[in-house]
Amino acid sequence: MQYIPNIIFLLLLIAGVGYFTINIRKVIRNIKQGIPVDASDNKAERYGNVARIALGQSKMVKRPVSGILHFITYVGFIIINIEVLEIIIDGIFGTHRAFSGMGSVYGFLIACFEILAVLVFVSVVIFWLRRNIIKIKRFFKPEMKGWPKQDGNFILYFEMILMALFLIMNATDVPFQQMNNGNVISQHIAGFFSGTSESTLHIIERSAWWIHIIGILIFLNYLYFSKHLHILLAFPNVYFGRVTPKGQFKNNEAVTAEVKMMMDPNVDPFAAPPADAPAPAKFGASDVMDLTQIQLLNAYTCTECGRCTDECPANKTGKKLSPRKIMMDTRDRLQEVGKNLDANKGVFVPDNKQLLGDYISTEELWACTTCNACVEACPVSIDPLSIIMDMRQYLVMEQSAAPNELNVTMTNIENNGAPWPFNQQDRLNWAKE
Incomplete structure (x- = not known):
């Protein structure tokens, strides 16, 4: 009978970690539906970006209030959950605070955990106030309805409860309080339980312990259904983020090969292709399978923070485009x-749907000014512009569906060598003045 709690704990742990593993494998499988990309270059720069952007939160703190609060929450939540290792050992082997034998080192760690727990709790409360009382505008754009709106609050409630349970667990742990080693915050909370019998305190402590670890397992599995999957994916996403200048657009290899062939004097441009020639590649993207694996990783990593949309000049002037919505639609x-x-x-069975049209409209795509403000603003190196440009390319090269203004410009370039409707002989007239 004495081993029943340990068996129950082990079964819960296996179920929680197992279900999480199944869902993460689905994420990896879905990302692999995209086109592979070779990102083996510039490894030193990529690792540097991970250290600076993902670990150091350098782009978050450009907005100091939310940036600092996020940094506290991020660091605190990660460090506090180091104690989960001790909880797992205690749960499996039936020990109590297995690492307490470390003496002053253990006390220092627990003290840090408790201080961080309070800081995280306060930060999360401020986040809740910003979202629900102050109502920061970027949290109330048209795409932030239904589940995306609720998700932001759910995760805040999760974090509040987990931090509170951690402190209550410590405060009602009589042997821990008697040690007086690291209980810098919980000793003050313990005062609220003065007069409570030791047996009742034990029940409260065990209840908080069980709810805390079950809550962590629920939180772990909640990530798959939440924007907070970025807690895990931000690191690979930053690593695979672009390391070329933001204003540099990639060349389409199929177009480049075609131009080279047309410029080759030894090749007849009017000759029919060989019978065994491969089918021409699809230009651009109309569905998620046409995007790269990095772009699909971007979609799963999106935090829905709205910084990209907040910086977008098209969105600011009332256009339909929202870079955040582009990423959310791609993920959906x-x-x-x-x-x-x-x-x-x-096996994917065609469902008569695609990203273009069913999720993202052409109006959104053509509203983009390609200024890269969204890319610069993203705290985890997501690139909405690359998806917009690939879908534009599909519209132009596969469907000949460019806006009239662009068609006129391209016609002028073809006929006059410039985007303006002037004869080539008149192009230098401006210099005469």
């Missing part, structure tokens, strides 16, 4: 594709 479509794969044993 990718999730839909994933469910299709689940239902059909790993």
